[in-house]
Amino acid sequence: MFLVDSHCHLDGLDYEKLHGGVDDVLAKARERDVKFMLAVACTLPGYRAMAELIGDRPEVSFSCGVHPLNIEGGYDFEELRTQAADARVVAMGETGLDYFYQKEEALIKLQQDSFRHHIRVGRELNKPVIVHTRDARQDTLDILREEKAGECGGVLHCFTEDRDTAEQLLDLGLYISFSGMVTFRNAEQIREAARYVPLDRILIETDSPYLAPVPHRGKENQPAYVRDVAEYLAVVKGVSLETLAVATTQNFSRLFHVDAARLA
Template sequence: MFLIDSHCHIDKLNYHSLHRDVTDVMNKAKIRDVRLILAVCTILPNFDNMTAFIGRRDDILFSCGIHPLNINEQPYDLFELGRIATRENVVALGETGLDYSSNKQENKALQQEIFREHIRIGNEQNKPLIVHTRSARDDTIAILREGKAEKCSGVLHCFTDDRDTAKVLLDIGFYISFSGIITFRNAELLRETARFVPLDRLLIETDSPYLAPVPYRGKENQPAYVRDIAEYMATLKNIKLEKLAAATTANFCRLFHLDEQLNSL
């Protein structure tokens, strides 16, 4: 069986007391059939440090992006974003998007500008988008449509919205990714949405080190726990785990332009 963690901040895991190094993290994952992860960058100046820390590995791919909550905290260079995106091991643009959850919303226009630039670069380079949205549903959808994001496609990661929102994103050509939130007791509306999303447009993720699934809630998340999310999702969709794993792996490979066989892993 082959599972993929489609969204992980592996450089932010606890390497002081929980893991020896990245190889230790990946060994724990592979014991549970999680054989590939996508390491997501959210602060562009940290990208080179992140990739140097992880090293060159066949079992970890990268994305590069500017998270909407980081645009005031760190310098950003959209030319540099486009340059980094051309690298062979960078398979996506993001994490990008809109986040209006903060009380300080004076940077809405800047968030939107940077989001549009991610879409433009994604379309130019034919690299999909990893989109974050919080309290910004309408603007997120409007900018995706305006930028013709269906050209490069993408995924709405850590999805927490309703069925109607999922339908709009599916119509745009996007994939929907669910995290450990799907296992939380108060997430029944999200589970209804997960049942609605077609199997051929579904991804799973940990968003490590955040949002550990039940029964690890409250602890640090890690790529190995995508197995728990997969098991939960398979039960939710009333299919065998092996079918869920095969579908989400094929979806990941299709979206990110990879060999579906991944024989080297």
């Protein structure tokens, strides 16, 4: 069986106390059939540091982007394009909108401009966008539609919205990724959406080191725990773990243009 963690922040794990380096994290993941992962950046300096930390490992690909909560000081749009053009980078982001923490009009405008730029670069480079949204549902959908994000593809990661939002995202051609939050006791809205989303449009992720799934809540999350997300989601969907693993791995390959031979 082959599982993929489609969204993790490998540079955010506690390597001093919990892990003996990147190889240790990858070994723990392999023990639970998690054999590939996408390491996601949140700033441009963060991307460079993460790429240096991980190096060229066949079981890890990268995204390059600036998180909406990390753009207050601005950044060089051309530098984003240059870094994202690297062959190791398979996606733009994470990008998107987050109005939960930033409610000032000027910062919201910065977020929207950045989001649009990520999509435009994604369309130019034919690399999908990894989308973060919080308290910004309609603006997120509007920008995805206006910027024709379906042309490069994308995924709403760590999905926390409702079934209607899922339907609109699917209509735009995007994928939907479920994290450990789907296992939380009060997450029935997420589970309802998960039942609705077809198997050929689902991804799974940890978003580690955040949001560890049950039964690991309260601990640092890590790629190995995407197995717990997969097991739970398979029950929600009424399919076998093997069926879910095959579908989500194929979806990852298709969306991020990662050779299926690397995921076999």
